[in-house]
Amino acid sequence: MDLVKSILENEQGKADPCKSTSVHKDVELDIDLGTLLASDYNTLDMKTLKLKPDSYLKDLTRDNVQLLINKIWELPIERTNDVIMATLPKPEYVLPRSRVIPKSKPLTKWQQFAKQKGIQVKNKGKTKLKWDEELKKWIPRYGYRRANALKQKKWLIEAKNNDDPTDDPFSKAKIAKKERQSKNEFQRLRNIAKSRNIKLPRVGLPTKDHFQNSKQLSEALTIARTSTASVGKFQAKLPKEKDAKGIAKEVPGMKRKRKAPPLNIVEEKNQNKNLVDSLLTKKTKVLHENYLTGTTAVRKQPATNKNKKKKDLLKRGKDAKKPKAGKGQRDLHKKVGGRKRR
Numbered sequence: 001m002d003l004v005k006s007i008l009e010n011e012q013g014k015a016d017p018c019k020s021t022s023v024h025k026d027v028e029l030d031i032d033l034g035t036l037l038a039s040d041y042n043t044l045d046m047k048t049l050k051l052k053p054d055s056y057l058k059d060l061t062r063d064n065v066q067l068l069i070n071k072i073w074e075l076p077i078e079r080t081n082d083v084i085m086a087t088l089p090k091p092e093y094v095l096p097r098s099r100v101i102p103k104s105k106p107l108t109k110w111q112q113f114a115k116q117k118g119i120q121v122k123n124k125g126k127t128k129l130k131w132d133e134e135l136k137k138w139i140p141r142y143g144y145r146r147a148n149a150l151k152q153k154k155w156l157i158e159a160k161n162n163d164d165p166t167d168d169p170f171s172k173a174k175i176a177k178k179e180r181q182s183k184n185e186f187q188r189l190r191n192i193a194k195s196r197n198i199k200l201p202r203v204g205l206p207t208k209d210h211f212q213n214s215k216q217l218s219e220a221l222t223i224a225r226t227s228t229a230s231v232g233k234f235q236a237k238l239p240k241e242k243d244a245k246g247i248a249k250e251v252p253g254m255k256r257k258r259k260a261p262p263l264n265i266v267e268e269k270n271q272n273k274n275l276v277d278s279l280l281t282k283k284t285k286v287l288h289e290n291y292l293t294g295t296t297a298v299r300k301q302p303a304t305n306k307n308k309k310k311k312d313l314l315k316r317g318k319d320a321k322k323p324k325a326g327k328g329q330r331d332l333h334k335k336v337g338g339r340k341r342r
Contacts, residue, residue, distance in 0.1 A: 036088075
């Protein structure tokens with residue numbers, strides 16, 4: 001039975017290879033010719049979709065596209081260079097975009113001049129390669145391997161009568177090329193500054209004073225936000241915005257954020273312990289104030305071993321006994337080396 005069905009389907013396809021352009025739909029399609037969008041709101045036949053998903057979807061797509069093309073043929077049509085063109089109306093649906101529409105670049109000085117004078121650059125039909133009669137081969141018009149081709153062409157420079165024989169014409173050509181490159185770069189930067197409405201001096205390019213630093217911008221932003229009566233308390237911050245460093249001293253009323261109080265006794269003990277440890281580790285003299293007499297007494301620091309030795313040496317006289325030795329008991333593992341000899 002399957003074989004008979006397949007043969008019948010093939011015969012039907014041969015008998016009617018081209019389907020009709022008229023398509024019937026229970027619910028008419030919502031067609032937007034401006035965006036070439038066709039929305040089909042008819043219910044799907046789930047049985048045929050499960051049995052023959054590929055053929056069903058293919059036929060459904062073909063019918064919808066046919067309806068869209070029928071609508072396009074109803075538009076005003078023109079023929080230009082043996083090509084039929086239809087002018088589409090304005091789109092009704094606003095399709096979402098993943099990115100912002102790119103802004104058109106401002107025209108350069110040369111492009112503005114060419115537009116005013118009606119100069120058209122004819123780049124159509126030009127290939128990347130061109131035939132050179134001197135080298136008898138195809139060389140690139142621009143880009144990769146063009147510099148090597150020019151070197152092969154200009155391997156010899158003709159000297160004139162007025163030229164100095166001591167001068168090197170190749171070095172002069174290199175210097176002239178660098179000057180042309182720097183001039184083009186200078187003009188490019190001027191075009192960028194002009195497009196951004198930056199005032200330029202008559203000679204040279206704008207200095208760094210015209211372009212603000214990121215640090216200056218953050219300081220100006222912080223000052224502008226805190227220049228209210230509430231010192232910026234009710235002004236919302238920008239995303240990832242931080243206060244500029246060292247600005248709290250200059251802005252009156254702006255203070256650093258206070259630390260939150262301890263939540264429990266353990267945190268309070270740790271904070272007090274850290275405070276005492278920081279005081280003890282500092283090398284400062286601790287003063288004891290006597291409030292009765294109004295005087296302060298400095299605690300005497302315990303004398304170190306070096307100070308003791310110095311005092312003992314000063315106290316000794318000529319008749320003082322020398323310290324006793326180790327009486328022959330010497331640990332070779334602890335002490336290394338013997339007695340120093342002079």
